[in-house]
Amino acid sequence: MTDQEISTQLQSIKKEALTALSHCDTLDLLENWKQAYLSRKSKFNDILKNLGKIGDVDTKKTIGELANTIKDELLKTFDEACTTLNAKFLNEQIQKEAIDVSLPGISYKPGHYHPLSQICQNIAQIFSSLGFEQVFGPEVETNYYNFDALNIDADHPARDEQDTFYTSIAPHVLLRSQTSTVQIRSMEKTRPPLKIISIGRVYRNEEINARKYPIFHQVEGLYVNSKVSFGQLKWTLQKFINAFFERDLKIRLRPDFFPFTEPSAEVDCECPFCDTKGCKTCGHKGWLEILGCGMVHPNVLKNVGENYQGYSGFAFGMGVERLAMIKYGIYDIRYFYNNDLRFIGQF
Numbered sequence: 303m304t305d306q307e308i309s310t311q312l313q314s315i316k317k318e319a320l321t322a323l324s325h326c327d328t329l330d331l332l333e334n335w336k337q338a339y340l341s342r343k344s345k346f347n348d349i350l351k352n353l354g355k356i357g358d359v360d361t362k363k364t365i366g367e368l369a370n371t372i373k374d375e376l377l378k379t380f381d382e383a384c385t386t387l388n389a390k391f392l393n394e395q396i397q398k399e400a401i402d403v404s405l406p407g408i409s410y411k412p413g414h415y416h417p418l419s420q421i422c423q424n425i426a427q428i429f430s431s432l433g434f435e436q437v438f439g440p441e442v443e444t445n446y447y448n449f450d451a452l453n454i455d456a457d458h459p460a461r462d463e464q465d466t467f468y469t470s471i472a473p474h475v476l477l478r479s480q481t482s483t484v485q486i487r488s489m490e491k492t493r494p495p496l497k498i499i500s501i502g503r504v505y506r507n508e509e510i511n512a513r514k515y516p517i518f519h520q521v522e523g524l525y526v527n528s529k530v531s532f533g534q535l536k537w538t539l540q541k542f543i544n545a546f547f548e549r550d551l552k553i554r555l556r557p558d559f560f561p562f563t564e565p566s567a568e569v570d571c572e573c574p575f576c577d578t579k580g581c582k583t584c585g586h587k588g589w590l591e592i593l594g595c596g597m598v599h600p601n602v603l604k605n606v607g608e609n610y611q612g613y614s615g616f617a618f619g620m621g622v623e624r625l626a627m628i629k630y631g632i633y634d635i636r637y638f639y640n641n642d643l644r645f646i647g648q649f
C-alpha cells in the first residue's frame with residue numbers, strides 16, 4: 303500500500319469512528335466503541351502494527367504522525383463524549399431525586415377509636431360518674447359462671463348449642479354469652495358493698511342479619527349493698543339514659559322474667575326520633591326497648607357465698623350496639639363489623 307492509500311484508510315476509519323461515536327448514548331455503547339476503534343484489536347491498530355513493514359523512513363514518520371494525531375483526536379472526542387454523557391445522567395438523576403420543598407405534603411387522616419370503642423368509653427364514663435367501678439372478665443368462660451351461678455336452669459334453652467358457642471377445650475368451656483359472668487367473679491373476690499360495671503364482647507350463635515351478629519358488646523351493671531331498692535335502680539337507669547342520649551328521655555319499666563333477677567323488668571325509653579308519636583324506628587310504638595334489669599335473685603347471692611347473705615342488689619344489662627344504633631340512627635348492626643371507612647370515618 304502506498305502512504306497515500308494508508309492515509310486515506312486512516313481518514314476513513316476516523317470518519318467512521320466519529321460518526322459511530324455520535325450515536326453512542328449510553329456508557330455501555332461508549333465502552334463498545336472504545337473496544338472497536340481504539341483497542342489493540344481495532345482496525346486502526348492493525349494499520350499501526352503494519353507500519354513496521356514500510357521501508358521508507360519518511361513515509362513511516364508521516365503516517366506515524368498522522369496515526370497518532372487521529373488517535374489523539376479520537377481519544378479526546380471519546381473523553382468529551384464520556385463527560386457529556388455522565389453530566390447528562392447526573393442531571394437526570396438530580397432531577398429525579400430533587401425535592402421541591404414548596405410542594406404541599408401528602409396529608410394522612412389521623413386514625414381514631416372505632417365507634418364501638420368510643421361508645422364503650424362514653425358508657426364507662428357515665429357510670430363512673432354514678433360511682434360504678436369498671437371491671438373486666440374473661441371471654442372464654444365455664445358453664446358455671448355463664449349459667450349455673452346465675453341461677454340459669456340446667457335445661458334452659460340459652461344453654462343449647464344453637465344459642466351458645468361451646469369450645470373444643472372441654473364440654474363445659476364456652477364463649478361467654480353475657481357479661482353477667484363478671485358479676486359472679488367480682489362478688490367472689492370482693493366483699494359488699496359492690497358497685498361495678500363490666501363492658502365487653504359476648505358471643506351468641508346467631509344468624510347474621512341487620513339486627514343480629516354472633517359477636518356484640520354488653521354492659522352489665524351490679525350494685526349490692528345492705529339496703530338496695532328498686533327505686534335506686536330506676537334512678538340510676540334514668541340518669542344513664544339522659545346522659546347517654548344527651549337529652550331527657552322518659553323511661554318505663556315493664557315486668558319481665560330473667561333467671562338471675564327477681565323481680566325483673568324490661569326498660570323502654572321514649573323514642574328519640576319521634577318523641578313517642580310513633581315512627582319506623584320504634585315500630586310506631588313511641589317507645590324503644592333498651593335494656594333488662596331487676597333485683598339480684600337471692601339464689602345468685604347465695605351462690606357466691608356467705609359474704610353476701612343479708613345483702614340486696616340490683617343488676618342491669620344492655621347491648622352496646624343497640625344503644626349506639628338508637629343514638630345515631632344506624633339501621634344495620636353489620637356496619638360496626640364491616641370496617642368500611644366510609645362508615646367508621648363518620649365518628
Ligand SMILES: [Zn+2]
Nearest residue numbers: 573576581584
Ligand atoms: Zn319513634
